[in-house]
Amino acid sequence: MLTADRVIAAALMVLSAYFMWHATALPIGWNGMTGGPGGGAFPFWLSAIMFVTAGAIIVRSFRIKFDNPDTFFDQETLRAVLVVIGSLVVTITLMPWAGAYIALPLFLLWYLKVFGKHGWTLTLLLTLGTPVFLFFFFEVTLKILLPKGFTEPLFIPLYARFF
Amino acid sequence: MTYAITRRIASAALASAVLLAAAPLAAADWKPQKPVEMVIMAGQGGGADRLARLFQSIIQKENLSSMPILPVNKGGGSGAEALRYLKDKSGDDHVIMATLNSYYTTPLRTDIGVNIEEFTPLARMALDTFVLWVNADSDIQTLDDYVAAVKASGGSWKMGGTGTGQEDSLVTAMLETEFGIKVTYVPFKGGGDVAKNLVGGHIDSSVNNPSEALGFYQAGKLRPIAAFTPDRIDVFPDTPTMTELGHELVYWMQRSFVAPSGMSPEAVAYYTEMFEKLNATEEWKTYTQEKALMADFLTGDALQAYFLEERAKHGDLLGAMGEGS
Amino acid sequence: MELMAHLADGFATSLTSLNLLIVVIGVTVGLFIGAMPGLGSVNGVAIILPITFIVPPSSAIILLAAIYYGAMYGGAISSILLGIPGASTAVATTFDGRPMAQKGQAGLALIAAACASFVGGTISVVLFTLFAAPLADVALAFGPAEEFALVLLAFTTFVGLGGDDVLKTLMMICLGLALSTVGLDLISGQPRLIFFDQPGFYSGISFLVLAIGVYGIGEILYTIETQKSAPSVTPAKLTFGELWYGVKELNKHWKTMSFGSILGFFVGMLPAAGATPAALMSYGIAKLMSKTPERFGKGTIEGVIAPETSNNAASTGSLLPMLTLGIPGSPTTALLLGGMVMWGLVPGPMLFIEQPDFVWGLISSLYTANVAAVLVNLALIPLFVWALRMPFTVLCSLVFILCIVGGFAPSQKMHDVWLILGFGVGGYLLRKADYPMAPLVLALVLGPLMEKSFRQTLISEQGNVLAFIERPLSGTFIAISVIFFLLPMLKHVNRWLGRKPSPAE
Numbered sequence: 001m002l003t004a005d006r007v008i009a010a011a012l013m014v015l016s017a018y019f020m021w022h023a024t025a026l027p028i029g030w031n032g033m034t035g036g037p038g039g040g041a042f043p044f045w046l047s048a049i050m051f052v053t054a055g056a057i058i059v060r061s062f063r064i065k066f067d068n069p070d071t072f073f074d075q076e077t078l079r080a081v082l083v084v085i086g087s088l089v090v091t092i093t094l095m096p097w098a099g100a101y102i103a104l105p106l107f108l109l110w111y112l113k114v115f116g117k118h119g120w121t122l123t124l125l126l127t128l129g130t131p132v133f134l135f136f137f138f139e140v141t142l143k144i145l146l147p148k149g150f151t152e153p154l155f156i157p158l159y160a161r162f163f
Numbered sequence: 164m165t166y167a168i169t170r171r172i173a174s175a176a177l178a179s180a181v182l183l184a185a186a187p188l189a190a191a192d193w194k195p196q197k198p199v200e201m202v203i204m205a206g207q208g209g210g211a212d213r214l215a216r217l218f219q220s221i222i223q224k225e226n227l228s229s230m231p232i233l234p235v236n237k238g239g240g241s242g243a244e245a246l247r248y249l250k251d252k253s254g255d256d257h258v259i260m261a262t263l264n265s266y267y268t269t270p271l272r273t274d275i276g277v278n279i280e281e282f283t284p285l286a287r288m289a290l291d292t293f294v295l296w297v298n299a300d301s302d303i304q305t306l307d308d309y310v311a312a313v314k315a316s317g318g319s320w321k322m323g324g325t326g327t328g329q330e331d332s333l334v335t336a337m338l339e340t341e342f343g344i345k346v347t348y349v350p351f352k353g354g355g356d357v358a359k360n361l362v363g364g365h366i367d368s369s370v371n372n373p374s375e376a377l378g379f380y381q382a383g384k385l386r387p388i389a390a391f392t393p394d395r396i397d398v399f400p401d402t403p404t405m406t407e408l409g410h411e412l413v414y415w416m417q418r419s420f421v422a423p424s425g426m427s428p429e430a431v432a433y434y435t436e437m438f439e440k441l442n443a444t445e446e447w448k449t450y451t452q453e454k455a456l457m458a459d460f461l462t463g464d465a466l467q468a469y470f471l472e473e474r475a476k477h478g479d480l481l482g483a484m485g486e487g488s
Numbered sequence: 489m490e491l492m493a494h495l496a497d498g499f500a501t502s503l504t505s506l507n508l509l510i511v512v513i514g515v516t517v518g519l520f521i522g523a524m525p526g527l528g529s530v531n532g533v534a535i536i537l538p539i540t541f542i543v544p545p546s547s548a549i550i551l552l553a554a555i556y557y558g559a560m561y562g563g564a565i566s567s568i569l570l571g572i573p574g575a576s577t578a579v580a581t582t583f584d585g586r587p588m589a590q591k592g593q594a595g596l597a598l599i600a601a602a603c604a605s606f607v608g609g610t611i612s613v614v615l616f617t618l619f620a621a622p623l624a625d626v627a628l629a630f631g632p633a634e635e636f637a638l639v640l641l642a643f644t645t646f647v648g649l650g651g652d653d654v655l656k657t658l659m660m661i662c663l664g665l666a667l668s669t670v671g672l673d674l675i676s677g678q679p680r681l682i683f684f685d686q687p688g689f690y691s692g693i694s695f696l697v698l699a700i701g702v703y704g705i706g707e708i709l710y711t712i713e714t715q716k717s718a719p720s721v722t723p724a725k726l727t728f729g730e731l732w733y734g735v736k737e738l739n740k741h742w743k744t745m746s747f748g749s750i751l752g753f754f755v756g757m758l759p760a761a762g763a764t765p766a767a768l769m770s771y772g773i774a775k776l777m778s779k780t781p782e783r784f785g786k787g788t789i790e791g792v793i794a795p796e797t798s799n800n801a802a803s804t805g806s807l808l809p810m811l812t813l814g815i816p817g818s819p820t821t822a823l824l825l826g827g828m829v830m831w832g833l834v835p836g837p838m839l840f841i842e843q844p845d846f847v848w849g850l851i852s853s854l855y856t857a858n859v860a861a862v863l864v865n866l867a868l869i870p871l872f873v874w875a876l877r878m879p880f881t882v883l884c885s886l887v888f889i890l891c892i893v894g895g896f897a898p899s900q901k902m903h904d905v906w907l908i909l910g911f912g913v914g915g916y917l918l919r920k921a922d923y924p925m926a927p928l929v930l931a932l933v934l935g936p937l938m939e940k941s942f943r944q945t946l947i948s949e950q951g952n953v954l955a956f957i958e959r960p961l962s963g964t965f966i967a968i969s970v971i972f973f974l975l976p977m978l979k980h981v982n983r984w985l986g987r988k989p990s991p992a993e
Contacts, residue, residue: 206691207530207819207822207823209822212822212826213822213825213826213829216537216823216826217826217829217830219538220537220538220830223538224538234534235899235900236899237691237899238691239671239672239687239688239689239690239691239692240671240672240679240682240687240690240691241672241677243679243687243690244687244688244690244691247687247690248687272677272678273678273679275687319950321948326672326674326675326677327675327676327677328676328677329677332677347947347948347950348947349632349944349947349948350674350675350677350944350947351944352674352940355814355815355816356815358814358815359627359628359809359813359815360631360632362628362813363628363629363630363631364631365631365632365948366948377834377836378813378814378834378835378836378837378838378839379813379814379836379837381834381836381837381838382836382837382838384837446830449832450829453834
């Protein structure tokens with residue numbers, strides 16, 4: 001548990017250093033006469049506080065005598081979480097290219113059938129029902145177009161029918 | 164003489180060649196096949212956004228387009244986000260963009276890798292005007308009073324406006340150079356916010372568009388001092404123009420539509436015609452009159468020439484402000 | 489008396505059968521839009537607006553009011569059921585609403601939210617009716633300095649919110665504030681913190697993206713591991729007994745409700761402030777004044793009532809500057825403003841004098857819409873509660889889809905969807921390491937307002953920091969914030985002194 005704490009604090013330290021580096025593109029000082037802090041001041045000094053705080057968290061972790069015996073990740077959880085994150089990455093990568101109406105049903109199919117081990121009836125019902133709902137709720141009612149990718153031509157008759 | 168004639172013949176020949184080439188494509192028959200995305204170069208709620216949505220409503224109400232027009236705000240980075248987006252949409256016939264002056268100022272101020280020459284101009288709908296305002300409770304009645312008051316304040320005169328580098332700050336910079344004065348420029352999020360702070364006495368003057376300050380003016384809370392137009396504005400017949408007062412200060416905010424580079428000529432023709440019809444609607448005419456907008460319709464190459472000319476002008480202005488790059 | 493006559497006219501139009509039907513449809517549509525993470529009243533109003541130019545104006549106003557209220561009520565639904573705030577105004581509702589749902593009291597929490605919203609809405613519509621015109625001047629008195637002081641106050645009422653770990657809370661506040669600076673520096677007009685030169689960062693990081701990421705994706709990842717032992721949501725039942733119990737329970741909290749409504753109305757009325765700080769302040773103050781503050785955050789009904797009365801009251805309040813000054817306090821009111829211009833109305837000081845029909849028509853529609861919203865909402869609660877009884881993996885997969893689509897919808901950028909996933913994974917890890925999430929999200933909401941007003945004040949006052957205390961209104965707010973900041977510490981000291989036996993004994 002303490003190791004995880006340190007790793008995360010160190011990662012935050014790196015992140016804040018990165019923010020600070022970005023913020024220096026604009027003035028970070030106090031410009032007395034014409035109006036206080038410059039454009040980079042807020043992000044820079046806030047990140048600086050983050051940097052110091054992360055350092056303090058690391059220092060503190062070395063002072064704690066006893067470690068919580070729980071491990072941060074057990075094998076099984078780590079696997080499940082990574083698999084879900086991976087599937088989301090695949091889905092989001094597919095979306096602009098193959099369109100929401102292929103990417104999202106594929107995700108549902110995988111999540112329900114393979115990951116959730118549900119029956120075919122429920123899986124197919126949701127896999128096929130969701131895109132229909134999305135089309136009518138988002139596109140027809142709210143006029144918010146979802147990405148279509150190469151499936152775009154297939155939707156032209158639908159647009160002509162429903163808009 | 165001969166030169167002129169040959170040129171005329173040549174251009175006529177060229178025109179007919181273009182016509183011949185275009186004819187088989189049946190230009191008049193092109194129609195959008197899916198909803199058209201209308202990118203707005205500003206965030207929700209600002210003057211540009213409201214105007215763009217007004218256009219959308221009129222188009223829908225008058226049935227000017229066969230497919231719905233869907234407004235999408237991409238106001239990030241003073242329009243940098245919208246410009247980058249339009250660049251990526253090259254060749255797309257279903258995207259148009261509502262622009263304002265940040266169309267040229269943003270690429271001039273920061274290098275975002277966008278050259279506006281590449282985009283396809285569609286139509287300029289209107290020019291918005293600028294007026295110098297003070298709170299109606301102040302003693303300032305004329306431009307001379309104003310200049311005297313600013314000078315007396317010794318630099319602590321608070322001028323409100325939209326973000327630095329945007330239109331209001333350019334107009335302020337023009338004022339400063341013309342009259343040799345120095346003001347403290349306080350940037351706000353939008354023109355409505357500026358007008359409210361002027362009425363509330365948190366700033367001393369503003370250069371709001373008439374549409375932003377009109378409500379307060381009618382309620383007797385704000386006083387127009389001078390207009391940045393060549394001729395007097397109909398809504399404020401008693402307000403002199405800067406030109407009348409002997410100062411060559413004219414500044415406009417353009418409200419135009421552009422399309423991505425490589426849009427097919429048929430689509431360009433379709434949208435141009437749509438905006439032409441829009442320009443003729445009763446709603447639009449009433450709106451421009453009430454809000455003191457100059458409906459100055461311009462399309463095609465003339466519009467592109469206008470854009471490039473304005474870009475050069477703004478380059479000089481920003482250079483004079485000491486921040487052009 | 490004239491006021492009553494105007495109002496009666498307004499009611500006469502809003503109570504015709506056609507308009508009643510419109511109200512019910514509008515409220516139901518609004519409710520579903522509001523309940524969808526990522527979508528809120530702004531989407532509802534945006535789609536309805538063009539339609540309003542076709543139907544008669546009086547019906548148009550009613551439809552808009554109905555959607556507006558429906559979405560407001562709906563925001564609480566996803567906060568309670570899924571723990572994802574549908575809009576920034578509903579963040580505070582998740583603090584206790586979500587734990588209540590986890591304890592199996594989802595039905596009770598929803599009833600409390602609906603009734604509290606109704607009370608908040610009603611009180612503020614009454615305040616609106618009585619004081620609309622004079623209050624416009626109060627809004628005008630608010631300059632940048634006062635705005636800053638108000639945001640500071642909203643922050644300090646929230647001091648006790650983070651976990652016990654001061655360092656980690658501080659870390660999250662700073663991270664949220666730092667993230668809020670991404671995009672454009674308004675004052676200099678220069679872009680800043682554009683990571684990897686991605687154009688998506690130009691518009692900054694929106695609250696919705698962070699909230700959907702952290703509370704949506706992050707929450708599910710977090711529950712994937714706990715579900716092995718216990719499901720995250722206890723299947724909830726809803727009986728009439730519970731409904732009755734809920735109403736009785738609400739009766740005990742009149743003080744919280746009236747205070748929340750009045751606070752919400754006044755804070756919402758100030759341009760630029762709006763419903764989010766109002767809900768936060770109301771929650772913070774309710775916790776401070778409660779006899780059992782330790783129950784807050786663990787699923788107490790008061791923690792749902794306080795923010796819900798307040799955010800609904802504030803949403804009504806925010807119509808005031810829009811109508812009387814022509815200044816929109818939120819994206820939704822900005823759209824409404826655009827609509828009014830289309831109908832040929834000039835919002836601003838003259839509206840109440842020149843267009844009384846419109847103004848009172850709108851106000852009476854607010855009354856009608858509010859009543860309809862609470863009834864429709866209560867009627868639909870069993871449906872929402874039933875939705876929670878889905879098997880966990882089914883619910884998860886649907887929430888993932890909602891997160892992806894809901895994250896895409898507002899800005900229509902894949903960039904935001906990637907950010908949501910990033911925040912989800914990051915938030916999940918931070919949460920596992922006991923970093924509190926609420927301060928992160930709140931800091932992101934309030935950060936831009938704080939920086940902007942702080943720097944505007946300093947520019948206008950030539951860098952004089954004392955300007956904040958010298959101005960009476962902002963000085964008062966800052967004094968109150970200092971008291972709020974010190975109060976928990978004083979309590980602490982008090983307890984510590986009390987526990988220590990005096991040596992004489």
